[in-house]
Amino acid sequence: MKKRITVYDMAVVGLMAAMVFVSTALLKIGPIMTPAGPTQLKTGNVICLLSGLLFGGWRGGLAAGIGSALFDLSDPTFAPSAPFTLVFFFVMGALPGVISHLGGRDGLNRKWNLLGCIAGSCGYLVLHLGKSLITLLLEGSDFRAAVTACTVKFITSGINAVFAVVVAFLLAPVLRSALEQAGVMQKLRHGHGEGRRQEGTL
Numbered sequence: 001m002k003k004r005i006t007v008y009d010m011a012v013v014g015l016m017a018a019m020v021f022v023s024t025a026l027l028k029i030g031p032i033m034t035p036a037g038p039t040q041l042k043t044g045n046v047i048c049l050l051s052g053l054l055f056g057g058w059r060g061g062l063a064a065g066i067g068s069a070l071f072d073l074s075d076p077t078f079a080p081s082a083p084f085t086l087v088f089f090f091v092m093g094a095l096p097g098v099i100s101h102l103g104g105r106d107g108l109n110r111k112w113n114l115l116g117c118i119a120g121s122c123g124y125l126v127l128h129l130g131k132s133l134i135t136l137l138l139e140g141s142d143f144r145a146a147v148t149a150c151t152v153k154f155i156t157s158g159i160n161a162v163f164a165v166v167v168a169f170l171l172a173p174v175l176r177s178a179l180e181q182a183g184v185m186q187k188l189r190h191g192h193g194e195g196r197r198q199e200g201t202l
Helices: 007-026 044-055 057-074 079-104 110-138 143-149 151-182 184-190
Strands: 028-034 037-042
Touching: 007 028, 007 044, 007 057, 007 184, 037 151, 044 057, 044 079, 044 110, 044 151, 057 079, 079 110, 110 143, 110 151, 143 151, 151 184
Parallel strands: none
Antiparallel strands: 028 037
């Protein structure tokens, strides 16, 4: 059955994208200038992972990508990277949702939630650092020098990744319970008529 996009879907994506934007803008340390370009320590990654865990793959991916790209566009330091940010953070938000909901899973299994968080953070980390490395190589940098230049960015991004995985994994069941009690999850499921079977597909 073809999936319909409902007003609840749009509201969830918009709300979570706004939360990603605000948390990235207000709860961060940086920008930190490194030889491989600017980076920052932020809590927005937690919201990106939670978006996927709570609301499924495509909703989480869109919320994470749109919210993060809008932040980049608001800051001249990061604005040139906004198109890449949209894609990279889509992956970060989508993977937790796909993994935690795949095959009819309801997003409540702690093992799959943890694996989803790790996959989302690692997927983003690989894309982010890969882009930095390729950019330096295209600019004429020696491979060893480029790898060395990415080391500081790897450290800050790695700290972000671990922090996001731990916090999102711990918060997900608490927030899921609150959303269930508020009736939000039921409205999202009923809006598509197929219940949990389609939750989290891209």
